[in-house]
Amino acid sequence: MIISASYKTDIPAFYGRWFLNRLEAGYCRMVNPYGGQTHRIGLTRAEVEGFVFWTKNLGPFLPALEEVSERGFPFVVQYSVTGLPAALERSVPDAERAVEHMARLRDRWGPRAAVWRYDPIVTADATPPSWHRETFARLAGRMRGLTDEVVVSFLQPYRKTARNLDAAGVPWHDPDAEEKRTLLADFAGIAAEHGMALTLCTQPELAGVAGTAPARCIDAQRLSDVVGQAIGARTKGNRPGCLCAESRDIGEYDTCPHGCVYCYAVANRATAQRRFAAHDPAGEFLFPRAPGGNSGSITE
Helix, strand or coil: CEEEECCCCCHHHHCHHHHHHHHHHCEEEEECCCCCCEEEEECCCCCCCEEEEEECCCHHHHHHHHHHHHCCCCEEEEEECCCCCCCCECCCCCHHHHHHHHHHHHHHHCHHHEEEEEEEECCECCECHHHHHHHHHHHHHHHCCCCCEEEEEECCCCHHHHHHHHHCCCCECCCCHHHHHHHHHHHHHHHHHCCCEEEECCCHHHCCCCCEEECCCCCHHHHHHHHCCCCCCCECCCCCCCCCECEEECCCCCCCCCCECCCCCCCCHHHHHHHHHHCCCCCCCCCCCCCCCCCCCEEC
16 A cells, blocks of 8 residues: 555644654544544554655655655655745745755656645646746756656635635635646646656546646556556545545545645645644554544454
8 A cells, every 4th residue: 555644734844753653553534524534544664665755844844755765665755845935835945945945856766756836736826827837947047957757736715725825814726627737738848858747636627738737646647657666556546636546545634734734635824833733752642532542443
């Protein structure tokens, strides 16, 4: 099984010690956010074919990657670097630091070990399409040779996302399909100039733009390339149009304290901050849901 760590929270930035403790223990526990059932997820080398790490700040986790590698686990890092202003990304390190981290990944594990994510594309008064073209081109130039793929997606205006953007006083809008296609075509050309394929994360309504392809964020082939042997994992996306390989995610919603206003995984920042403060790096769970631990039936 491929383990995703995690599209629900930033484990590399905030929960690295917990992750290493669970790796040493050989398992972690998590609670299904929809049914409350408790799951035990094995993390031994025999059970895990590889890890996909998702982050906006890899710096705190770079030493941990050495341990992951020493234990024989292949991994890929999905690194979100957008250059968005602090009004949208409150506590994300600047893009230049992220580029340095990507360079260290490339130097140590090669250009297949990391994927640059320029997502979500948030169109606001301060970040119109012209801003995104300029920023994407600048970052693509810095990422040249560090990776061979950039994943993009446009903001999905879920109800909680729209509410949080409005509450933060960010004037934003959802561009029409033609605006999005025009920007994607520009991005594809820029990415190609810098040796990267441009892929689109689960927005099939925008398929067909020249120079783009659907993304596989949990990519068994990329992991196979990193480890040098085949990893067999069936395609089992999380929603319609998703081409990700089957995986288990070990994160929890409402636990990332980055404070990105648009975040899909955090409905309320105060809740995320409380849960982060309650986190026990020695615990089986990412955070305790009730005094004395978690309740609910346990499954393997």
